[in-house]
Structure formats: C-alpha cells, structure tokens
Amino acid sequence: MRNRMRGHLLIAISLLACAGLAGAATQPPANTPPDDASIIKNVRHEILTYPNYSIWDDVSFRVMNGNVELLGAVNQPFKKDDLGRLVKGVAGVESVSNQLKVLPLSFQDDSLRLQVARAIYTAPSLSRYAIQAVPPIHIIVDNGQVTLTGVVNNTAEKEIAGMRAATAGLSFGNVINNLQVENPPARKG
Secondary structure, rough: HHHHHHHHHHHHHHHHHHHHHHHHOOOOOOOOOOOOHHHHHHHHHHHHHHOOOOOOOOOEEEEEEEEEEEHEEEHHHHHHHHHHHHHHHOOOOOOEEEOEEEOOOHHHHHHHHHHHHHHOOOOOOOHHHHHHOOOOEEEEEEEEHHHHEEEOOOHHHHHOOOOHHHHOOOOOOOOOOOOOOOOOOOOOO
C-alpha cells in the first residue's frame, strides 16, 4: 500500500513539475517590458477609474513604443495634471505628452453643460445611459460651443442626443455631434 501511495505521489509530483515547466515556457520572462497593447489596456483603465473623470471630459490617447500622448479636453486644470501623473505611473510608459486642453472656467459654460446634460439624459431613449458610473455621452463646452463625444447604441440615439443638445438653449453655435455609433445599420446591397 505504501509503495502504491509513493508511486502515485511521484507521478503527481512529476505531472506538476511538467505543468510548471510548460507554464514557464509560455509566459514571458518577468523582466521584459510591457508591450504597447498592455500599456493601452492599463492607460485606459487608469483614465476610466480616475474618480474625477466625468461627462464634462473627453480624454483619448495614443501609444507608440511606450510613449503616450494624451489628447482631448478636461473641464478643470487639476484633471490634466492628475491624468498625466497617473499615466506616467503605468508600467512600461517611457514618456507622456500631455496635450489635454483645459476648457475655460466659465459660469456660462457650466450652465450650458448642465442644460445640455438635462436635455440629453432626460430623453426616454437616452435616460438608461444616465445611471452608468461614467455615462457614455460626453458634453464638451468651450466658450459656448457644444461638442458631443462618446458612444451610443444606434444612429437614432445619436440623432436624438444631437437634437436635444441643440434645443437646450444658450449655445452660441451649432452642436458638433461626434458621437460614435456602436451598432450602425446594416448596409443594403
């Protein structure tokens, strides 16, 4: 009985050792720098989990050989600094070019932001987006000019958001609707 148990134990140890060697062969060495794909994933995570990231901000980025370029706009100066610092701390990031624009601090722009947000997120077809931690429709207001960015489910939602924003009042110009459609209609033909 002892010999049988000892034999099973040796087989189990051998299998574990082989599995460990196979696993070690498929994993990159621990000291290799992260590639751009993993940097993109981690930078996206840092931006989306930044507690002050809101519908008033539009942040995008590019990564090339570990160099990150932050693009877009934020509504407060401290956000630009915070996001730059957070991205610099991501493993594998060599440098950060922080091109985020700080939108003008303006009572009128703040009022317009709120009016447009109310108009968009109270629409029955768009209200489900309002309950998300960071709703997908971002409202960028720069000296009275409204730009919508983000993602909606379909073309109808994009059009509704644009119309609601345009009728919110106080806007000095046309609303720029840069919303992306996640499920565009199928093309005929």
